[in-house]
Amino acid sequence: VNYGWVGKILRVNLTDRTVNAEDTIPKYAPDFLGGLGFCAKVAWDEIPAGTDPFSPENKLIIAPGVLTGTASPSSGRVALGGIAPGIYPKPTYTNSNIGGNWGAELKQAGYDGLILQGIADSPVYLAIHNGEAEVKDATELWGKDTYETQTSLQAELGDSRVKTLTIGPAGEKLARAACIMSGTGWAAGYGGFAAVMGSKKLKAISVLGSNRVNVARPKELLDFGERVRKFATMLSATPKSLLWADKTVDPADINKSALRYKGNAPSVPGAMRFVQKYGGKSVGCTGCPISCYVYIDVPGIGGARVHCMQWHYAVPRRRTDETVWESVMIQNKLGINAFEIYMMIPWLVAMNAQGLISESDTGIPFSAYPEREFIVTLLNKVGSREGFGDTLAEGVCRAAERIGEPALKWLLEDPKSSYGGYGMCIHDDGREWIVAGLQWATHSRDPFTEQHDYYDLVQWSGLSFEEQRAVSEKAYGSPDAVHKPGEQKYDVNEARATVLVQDRRSVKLSLGLCDWVYPLTLSPQPPYLGDTSMESKLFSAVTGIDTDEKSMSLAGERIWNLERAIMIREGRTRNDDTLPPHFFLNKLGKLDPIDKAKFEQLKDQYYNLRGWDSSGKPTRQKLEQLGLKDVADALGV
Numbered sequence: 001v002n003y004g005w006v007g008k009i010l011r012v013n014l015t016d017r018t019v020n021a022e023d024t025i026p027k028y029a030p031d032f033l034g035g036l037g038f039c040a041k042v043a044w045d046e047i048p049a050g051t052d053p054f055s056p057e058n059k060l061i062i063a064p065g066v067l068t069g070t071a072s073p074s075s076g077r078v079a080l081g082g083i084a085p086g087i088y089p090k091p092t093y094t095n096s097n098i099g100g101n102w103g104a105e106l107k108q109a110g111y112d113g114l115i116l117q118g119i120a121d122s123p124v125y126l127a128i129h130n131g132e133a134e135v136k137d138a139t140e141l142w143g144k145d146t147y148e149t150q151t152s153l154q155a156e157l158g159d160s161r162v163k164t165l166t167i168g169p170a171g172e173k174l175a176r177a178a179c180i181m182s183g184t185g186w187a188a189g190y191g192g193f194a195a196v197m198g199s200k201k202l203k204a205i206s207v208l209g210s211n212r213v214n215v216a217r218p219k220e221l222l223d224f225g226e227r228v229r230k231f232a233t234m235l236s237a238t239p240k241s242l243l244w245a246d247k248t249v250d251p252a253d254i255n256k257s258a259l260r261y262k263g264n265a266p267s268v269p270g271a272m273r274f275v276q277k278y279g280g281k282s283v284g285c286t287g288c289p290i291s292c293y294v295y296i297d298v299p300g301i302g303g304a305r306v307h308c309m310q311w312h313y314a315v316p317r318r319r320t321d322e323t324v325w326e327s328v329m330i331q332n333k334l335g336i337n338a339f340e341i342y343m344m345i346p347w348l349v350a351m352n353a354q355g356l357i358s359e360s361d362t363g364i365p366f367s368a369y370p371e372r373e374f375i376v377t378l379l380n381k382v383g384s385r386e387g388f389g390d391t392l393a394e395g396v397c398r399a400a401e402r403i404g405e406p407a408l409k410w411l412l413e414d415p416k417s418s419y420g421g422y423g424m425c426i427h428d429d430g431r432e433w434i435v436a437g438l439q440w441a442t443h444s445r446d447p448f449t450e451q452h453d454y455y456d457l458v459q460w461s462g463l464s465f466e467e468q469r470a471v472s473e474k475a476y477g478s479p480d481a482v483h484k485p486g487e488q489k490y491d492v493n494e495a496r497a498t499v500l501v502q503d504r505r506s507v508k509l510s511l512g513l514c515d516w517v518y519p520l521t522l523s524p525q526p527p528y529l530g531d532t533s534m535e536s537k538l539f540s541a542v543t544g545i546d547t548d549e550k551s552m553s554l555a556g557e558r559i560w561n562l563e564r565a566i567m568i569r570e571g572r573t574r575n576d577d578t579l580p581p582h583f584f585l586n587k588l589g590k591l592d593p594i595d596k597a598k599f600e601q602l603k604d605q606y607y608n609l610r611g612w613d614s615s616g617k618p619t620r621q622k623l624e625q626l627g628l629k630d631v632a633d634a635l636g637v
């Protein structure tokens, strides 16, 4: 009997439309856990350096976590990996992630993950039903939006319980700014993997499963689950932050996690009033006690689950009305990454103000900004690649390159730029907390949909600085790992916190756990100390493999180092472990720019803690300690 893992990986060759099941154990598990770790292992073994993201050799790897499909709370997340076309300045390996209920369904259908390779010669979709899988013709689906595709597949397969991952017209047209959708609001945007699906002519993956995911010690799992629920329902809103948030938000109207909207209030003005007017029912991924999505249904426009970033058009409008909701629905249906649009709008407006692009040469009605005509035209252009939309579909950075040097220079250097790095939008800023800067610099993507925990403590918890220091001592090994905004020391405590955040991220995404909930850095009661061993406890209860926090962290470290090895093989150097120039040039409000020389010293501390050499390469000693001797041999370290 398998516990946690259901035992099979499905390899799908789209070129000849064959499917083959392979064993999960021992090649991938338990050493690489599942989810993110599985993606990294396949990528290391099977995707050669320099692979074009749109070539048949690129593989799209999709895997729920070890705990997905069990009663572990908030365990419905699914990892995606492969060479990502959206990464800038050159496509490299990275990961993405999606919630919902597709992952649990895949496990219940008998698979721990999918390896998608090759390219079909005409549109196809993959249908999986309880251990059976078939590549089917999708000619009729090609061109349909993400919502139509899902309802069409439920009708075609004759079951309304079918769960689907799909791309919209944007992904079909290989837009790097596209995203993969599931349901009405779950999305995998980072990296542009929707364009990889489009390049493979893979419109959708539909799953129906009815088998159980076995759990070794069910009673123990329920007990731990109850403990998580107690922590998690208050996690994003400790008593103090509740008081702070309650000034403007009625917690009875929405789930407590959605109180994060309070934190977003300056940038998502009026979102809560909109929620209260048109909906407010909390909805979530499989078995999640938080249910952080809100379902909104606007008469005449339609209904969808929505999360903070999907409100992108509330930002420029500085108010919320039906146009905001219409933009959410258009982007979801076309399958466009909301984060990309969030970065695109201010950049476009600035480019127009500087005379670098005009209404007549782009077809974008800048004179209508921020009214409806502007956003509807923009989204439809990106989704269709029509006219200037062909440039914008490449993502903001590549679009800036096409326009010319001043457009790119603005993105990289201007104080108003919202460029965070690796082709992605700012999402927490290293000028406030340097740990965020180091998280960005040493990753291949925006870290902040998978590594919130440090920020949860310093920015969202509502705890006093002294309370934060006490939590920091337990969670990050020193009270000095936290500081007040802009008062970073660039020292080893901040470097250690970064390492711990990253290793815990690798564990949670490999187990299928959600970043909104795990790690349990905080607790609801004074002194607000959390329990970062919970992942290991859930893992042991589900799989029957006894482990502890230290061993679990080692697995996380193994996965982080394997991802690093992939980057090194692709040519990553110390110079690439950096941030866009504007972080080093410009103040953020009253906060100073990041000190470049001190940041380099911080990187040295980080490399040292990681067991990497001064060029940022993992040493043989470290790789062998992690059981990655073959990786050390291949890298020649």
Ligand code: SF4
Pocket (backbone or CB within 6 Å): 074, 075, 076, 077, 099, 100, 257, 283, 284, 285, 288, 289, 290, 291, 292, 293, 514, 515, 516, 517
């Ligand atoms: S907190 Fe939100 S994103 Fe995370 S598992 Fe729950 S519903 Fe899904």
